[in-house]
Amino acid sequence: MILKNYIDSKHKKRDITENRNDYKEIYKGMVFKDIPESRKFMKLYALANKKVLKLGKSDPRRVRYRCIVGCPFVCLISKDGNAGVTIKTLESEHICGTAYDNSNVDFNTIAHYFKRKLQDNLKYKVREMVLDLKRIFELNVSHGKCKRTKRIILETLDGSFTDEYNKLDAYTIELRESNPGSDVMINISNNALENGKRRFLRMYVCFKAMKMSFKLGLRPFIGVDGTFLKGKANGQIASCFVDKETKHSWNWFLQLLQGSLDLKEGEGITFMSKMQKGLIEAIKTVLPQAHHAELIEHDENVVVRPMVISEVKTRLQPRQQVNLPAGTRSINFTGDHTSVSEPTDLSYSPAGLMWKGKAATTQIS
Secondary structure (H helix, E strand, O other): OOEEEEEOOOOOEEEEOOOOOOOOOOOOOOEEOOHHHHHHHHHHHHHHHOOOOEEEEEOOOEEEEEOOOOOOOEEEEEEOOOOOEEEEEEEOOOOOOOOOOOOOOOHHHHHHHHHHHHHHOOOOOHHHHHHHHHHHHOOOOOHHHHHHHHHHHHHHHHHHHHHHHHOHHHHHHHHHHHOOOOEEEEEEOHHHHHOOOOOEEEEEEEOHHHHHHHHHOOOOEEEOOOOOOOOOOOOOOOEEEOOOOOHHHHHHHHHHHHHHHOOOOOOOOEEEEOOOOOHHHHHHHHOOOOEEEEEEEEOOEEEEEEEOOOOOOOOOOOOOOOOOOOOOOOEEEEOOOOOOOOOOOOOOOOOOOEEOOEEOEEEEO
């Protein structure tokens, strides 16, 4: 969880995390872009340090903050010519206690803190927000306040997502210019175009460096998998971003991959996957001469099971299993009527077996 985009006199990014150590710092001479930014900074300072700051003077040129009565903290921020806004007066010492109910922490302040977490997990619940504020900042915030904060964040994200999708065309052009020979393709929804709108549907990227590496030095073995985007993904020959996995989307991806890597009909190429929906049918359609190996996971043991999906004999032959002959022997037990006994020809010495206070015996013939 990060609160960012605030700068000091060196224009260093200021982040806030759960340990809050980096954000507690405030010093005389710290520079902000303008007065509104300084107000945001001081609200986040109050959140991170669990203090209540009272706003005194406030106008377009200066703001003054004090702590509660009896606490020596004071901070005066004002414009400094063309140098922006600077902390001119500062007494940073606090002798007050923790503020469990903090009026400085408004909706926008909480929204700055939870924006990244909600962006990564849209199912993040209001109740979890309340508990996190209590656990991390010892702050009492109502359910209604967090609910409104979540709504503000989601409305902001909805707009930011739209803006980012509108930049995809420019991103595609930049990729092609900065990586000549790379294949970049964006697919727009036909239904949306009929209504006069542009709606992103799919995107395919295969960089020239990966294409050349596969053709010149890599083995003809391609692993194919689908996953949700939750972080960095490295080492792919090609990537495709789709709304859902279907035979149609797999067909679209494999046709573009076929052209990028010059796979022709797929002869001599082996694909490995976890049986994604529609993938095998798509391989049969686009690359009928290719082979396929199914990846099966059993706990920590991974098994690759070859599957022939063409008339060509696969190069991944099943591993031969040799059935070793098992020796047999006859053992006669003597002892009590339940035949409880102690074997005598094992490779280890088992603990003696007793039954009703008597040692069990074994005869081997």
